[in-house]
Amino acid sequence: MSRKAPGGARAAGNGASVLPAISTEDMCLVCKTSRYLNKDMEFLINPECYHSMCSSCVNRLFNDGPNQCPYAGCHRTLRRKGFRSAFFGDLSVEREVDIRRRVAAVFNQAEDDFETLRDYNNYLQMVEDLTFDLVSGGDAQRRAAEATLQQWEAEHKADIERNRKAGKEADEQSRRRLAAERDAARQRRVEALREAEEEKRERVRSREAELDSLAQGEAGSGAQRVQLKRRGQAAAHRAVEAAVSTAVSAADVGRLSIRGLKEKKKAPAPEGRTIRLGAWTLYKLHPGLTHPGVEKYKIDPPHITGGYSFDEYTARAMFEAFAGLGVFIEDEKEVGIGLSAGEVATISAGIAAVGDKMELD
Amino acid sequence: MATEDARYRQSSQYQLWSFSPTQLAAMREQTNTAARTRIAERLASLPAPSSNLSAPTSTANTPDPDGASTPALPEFLTAPEEALLVTHYTSELMRAGDHAEMSDEIKATAAAFFRRFYVTNSIMTYPPTEMLIVSLFFACKAEGSFVSISEFGKTFGRDHPEDILAGEFLLCQGLRFAIDVKHPFRALRGAIMELSTLPDIEPSRIAAAEHRAREILRFSPLITDAYFHYTPSQIMFAALSLADRSLAERLITQTFHYVAPPPNNSGVDTPISSGPDGAIPLPKKLPLRSNPAEDKSQIIGSHLRDRVLGAIEACRDMLARELPERRDHWTNKAVVKAQINPLRKKLKQCRDPERWNLVELQRARREQAARKADSEDGEPADRAGNGHSNSLAGDAAVFGEALPPKRRKVVEGRKGLDDPFGGPL
Numbered sequence: 185m186s187r188k189a190p191g192g193a194r195a196a197g198n199g200a201s202v203l204p205a206i207s208t209e210d211m212c213l214v215c216k217t218s219r220y221l222n223k224d225m226e227f228l229i230n231p232e233c234y235h236s237m238c239s240s241c242v243n244r245l246f247n248d249g250p251n252q253c254p255y256a257g258c259h260r261t262l263r264r265k266g267f268r269s270a271f272f273g274d275l276s277v278e279r280e281v282d283i284r285r286r287v288a289a290v291f292n293q294a295e296d297d298f299e300t301l302r303d304y305n306n307y308l309q310m311v312e313d314l315t316f317d318l319v320s321g322g323d324a325q326r327r328a329a330e331a332t333l334q335q336w337e338a339e340h341k342a343d344i345e346r347n348r349k350a351g352k353e354a355d356e357q358s359r360r361r362l363a364a365e366r367d368a369a370r371q372r373r374v375e376a377l378r379e380a381e382e383e384k385r386e387r388v389r390s391r392e393a394e395l396d397s398l399a400q401g402e403a404g405s406g407a408q409r410v411q412l413k414r415r416g417q418a419a420a421h422r423a424v425e426a427a428v429s430t431a432v433s434a435a436d437v438g439r440l441s442i443r444g445l446k447e448k449k450k451a452p453a454p455e456g457r458t459i460r461l462g463a464w465t466l467y468k469l470h471p472g473l474t475h476p477g478v479e480k481y482k483i484d485p486p487h488i489t490g491g492y493s494f495d496e497y498t499a500r501a502m503f504e505a506f507a508g509l510g511v512f513i514e515d516e517k518e519v520g521i522g523l524s525a526g527e528v529a530t531i532s533a534g535i536a537a538v539g540d541k542m543e544l545d
Numbered sequence: 546m547a548t549e550d551a552r553y554r555q556s557s558q559y560q561l562w563s564f565s566p567t568q569l570a571a572m573r574e575q576t577n578t579a580a581r582t583r584i585a586e587r588l589a590s591l592p593a594p595s596s597n598l599s600a601p602t603s604t605a606n607t608p609d610p611d612g613a614s615t616p617a618l619p620e621f622l623t624a625p626e627e628a629l630l631v632t633h634y635t636s637e638l639m640r641a642g643d644h645a646e647m648s649d650e651i652k653a654t655a656a657a658f659f660r661r662f663y664v665t666n667s668i669m670t671y672p673p674t675e676m677l678i679v680s681l682f683f684a685c686k687a688e689g690s691f692v693s694i695s696e697f698g699k700t701f702g703r704d705h706p707e708d709i710l711a712g713e714f715l716l717c718q719g720l721r722f723a724i725d726v727k728h729p730f731r732a733l734r735g736a737i738m739e740l741s742t743l744p745d746i747e748p749s750r751i752a753a754a755e756h757r758a759r760e761i762l763r764f765s766p767l768i769t770d771a772y773f774h775y776t777p778s779q780i781m782f783a784a785l786s787l788a789d790r791s792l793a794e795r796l797i798t799q800t801f802h803y804v805a806p807p808p809n810n811s812g813v814d815t816p817i818s819s820g821p822d823g824a825i826p827l828p829k830k831l832p833l834r835s836n837p838a839e840d841k842s843q844i845i846g847s848h849l850r851d852r853v854l855g856a857i858e859a860c861r862d863m864l865a866r867e868l869p870e871r872r873d874h875w876t877n878k879a880v881v882k883a884q885i886n887p888l889r890k891k892l893k894q895c896r897d898p899e900r901w902n903l904v905e906l907q908r909a910r911r912e913q914a915a916r917k918a919d920s921e922d923g924e925p926a927d928r929a930g931n932g933h934s935n936s937l938a939g940d941a942a943v944f945g946e947a948l949p950p951k952r953r954k955v956v957e958g959r960k961g962l963d964d965p966f967g968g969p970l
Contacts, residue, residue: 466549466800473738476752498738504727505735506800508553508776510849512856514565 212238214245214254228267231282233260234275242267280319287315290337292347466506473498553776557723562661564773570624572664577624580667584897585618591898619894622669626888631663633885634673635768636875642681645700648690649763650728655684656767657726662719664773670897671715678703679712687724711903726772729762729781736785740796750789757788764872765864775860779853783860787868793857801850 210219212227214237219225226239235255237245245251246264253260272278291311298304317329337344478494481487553559564572622630635656642652659680663673678701685692694706703709717724737755740746761784766772771780786793874880900906 467739470742472742474741475734475738477734498735501731501735501738503549503552503735504729504732505739505778505781507549507732507778508559509778509782509800509853510550511553511559511776511779512852513559513563513774513776517563517565517568 212241214238214241226269229270229275229278230260230262230266231268231279232262232266233258234279236270236275283318284315287311287318287333289348290333290344292344292351294347294350297347466509467502469495469499469502473502475501553727556727557721557725558727558772559776561721561723562773563776566770566774569664569770569773573624573628576665576667577622577627580669580897581621584621584669584895587897587899588618620891621895622667622888622891626891627663627668629884630668630673630888630892631660632768633875633881633888634668634677635659636872637674638677638680639764639767639872640876641677641701645681645697647681647685648688649730649759651681651684651688651690653728653730653763653767654687654726655680657772658684658687658716658720660767660770660772661723662716666719669892669895670900671712672896672901672903675708675712675903676716679709679716682709683713683716687726707904711907715903715907727777729766729777729784730759732778732781733758733762733785736781736796739799740792743795743799746792746795751792754785754789754792758784760869761787761864764869765867768867768871768875769863771860771863774863775856779856779860780864782853782857783864786857786861787864794854797850797854797857801846801853 210225211217212225213235217225217238217240222238222240227236228239228242229236230253233253233255235253235258237254241254242264245254246262246267250261250263252258253262270278272281291307291314293304293307295301295304298307314329314332317325318333321329474494478497481492482494638656638659639652642655647655655677659673659677662671662676662680681701682692682694682697685697694709698704698706698709733755737751740751741748758781762781765784765787766775766780771783775783782793782797785796
C-alpha cells in the first residue's frame, strides 16, 4: 500500500531534502483515512524526517516504543515524543524554521561581542552560509555544515550559555519595560477620563452658578468673569497636577522610553571648559566671561526666545582672540610650519640648562 | 602645535591670502610687469579710432623704444605707485562704506577683498573705482547682509545694476573664491572678556582701551598690509597694545601663564627676535619645579611667548604708521593733489583698453564663451579670423598669470596642478 505512495515520499528517503508536498491535505498517506471520514483528523510530523501522518497512525505505530517511519524508503527511527503538529502548511518552511532556530541557538553572539561592525557582518554572513547549507545544500554540504555546527557548539559551550542568559535577561527587561509602558498608558487613559469628567462637572456647576446669579438679577458680566476665572483656575490646577504626576511616573517608570532608542548616559556637566595648546592652557572658558556689549541682549526677548546661546558667543570670541596667536606667517610662509633648527637648538639648550640646575639641587 | 592655531591654519585666509612681506612685494612686482607687457601689446594692436583717444598725450610723454610702427607707449605705473593708489582707493572705499552706513565687518571685508584683488591684478588692468563698489556690494553678501542691487546702486549713483554685477564674478576669481575674511573685531571682545575677569583693573580703563582699539581696528589694519602678514588675533593684540600697552602685555603674560612675569620694561621694547638671549635667561628666573615636563613646557612656553610678542610688536609698528588720525591724511585735498592726482593722471594714460570697461568686458567674454561652445573644433580658425589676434592670447596672459582656468592650466602643464585655485601666484 505504502509502496504506491507518490514519488515525493520516495525521494524523502535520503533525508528531507525533497519533502512530500501535502498534496493530500485531507488524506493520511499512511492509512489513507480522509477527512471526510474523520472530521477531527490531526496531522503530525516528526522533525527527524518531516513525513506527516495522522494522529491515530502515530498512536498506532509508536505507542509501543520507537519504530521506523512508515514511509517507503525512509529508515528513520521515530519516537512518539518527537511528533508535533506543523505550524506552517508548507513543511519545507517548517523544516527551515526549525533549522534556523537550532543554528541561532548555537551562534548567538551579539554585535557587542565583535570589535568592528565588519567583523560582525562577516560572522552573520558565515552563519547564513552555514544555515543555507543545512537547509538546501547537497548531502556532503549538509554533513559538513552539521559537523561545523557541532564542533562550534562543543568548543564554545560556555560562550553560548552566557549569551543565552544575556539574551534571556534582555528579553525579560524589554518585557518588563513594555509592561510598564502599558501600565503608564492605562494610567494616562484613566487620568484623562477622570479629567474629562471633572471638566464636565465643573461646567455644569458653573452654569448653575450663572443661572443662579441671573435669577438673582445680577449683571451677567460678573458671573461670566467668575466662570472664566474658575475655568482658568481649574486648568492651571490641572497643569500643576499633571506636572507632578508626570514627575512621579517618570520616577516610577524611569523615563518615557522609545523602543529601539539606546539610553544615553548623561554627559558630565561642563564646568570651565579648557582648550589646551600643546602642553599648556591658553585660555579657559570660565562662567564669568562676559562683555558689556552682550549684556543688553541677555534681556532682549528676540534673542532669548530665539534660543541664542550666549555661551557659544563667548566661546567663539575667546577662540578668535587666541586662534592664530602662535602662527607666524612670515616665517611659516617662507620656511614652513614648525620651529626652525636654530630655535630647536635654543630650546634644547634651555632644557639642558634647567636639567643641570636640577641635578645641582 | 596647538588646536586653535591648527584650526586657523586651515582657513583660506591663511592658506591663500597670507604672505611674508618679501613674497607680497615680489607678487606685486610680478603683477606689475605682467600688466605692463600686456597693456603694451594691447595698446600697440589697438585699432586706429580708439587709439586716437589715448595716443596724442602718450606720444608726448615718452619716446617709443620698441619701433616706429606702433604708437608710442605711455609711462606705466610702478609697483609702489600702484600700491599707493590701492591704499588711496581703500580709504575711498571706507569713505563709501561710511556713506552707506555699513557695519564695521562689511567695510573691513570689502577693504580686504579690494586689497586682495589688487595683489594679483594690476590697478592698470581693472578700474579701481568700479572694483571698489563691487567689493562693497560683494562684502555685504559675504557678511550676510543682503541688500537689493538696485537699492545699493542708488546709494552710489549707479543706475544700472549691470554696472556693479559685471565685476562681481571677476572679483570672485581674483579672490580665488576665498570669501571668508577673518576679522579681529570679535577677537577684541574675547580679549576684553578675559581682561574683565582680572580683579585689579578698573572697568573704565578697559572700556577706554576697547574703544580705542576698536577705532584702530576699523582703520589701521585695513589700510595697511596687516591682513596679509598677521593673524587676526595678532592684529587684535597689536591694536590693544597701541591703545593700552600694559593691558595687552598683561593679557599675554596671563595667557602664557607658565611663564614668570617679564622683566619690568614697560617703556622698553620687548625683544623682537627670539634669539638665545631671549629664551635662555628666562628659565633661570623661574621657580624650579620638580617635574621636568613642566620645566620643558615652561621653556617652550616662554620661547613661544617671546615670538608672539615679537610678532605683535612688528604688527604694532605697522599699525602705528596708519593710526586712525591718518584718516584725514588720505582725504586731505592737498595730499591728494600732491600725491594721488599725478598718479591718477598717469593711470588714465596707461590703463588697459580692453579691460577697463567691465560691462563691455563681460559681454565680450560671454560672447566668446558662446562662440566657443558653438564651434569647439573651429577655434583656431576663429582665432585667426578674428581681427585682433591678441584677444585669446591676451586672455592666456591674464589668466595664465593670475587665475588660470582649469582647461588652460592642464594644457600648459603649469606647476601647482593640485591646487584647485590655480598655480602659485
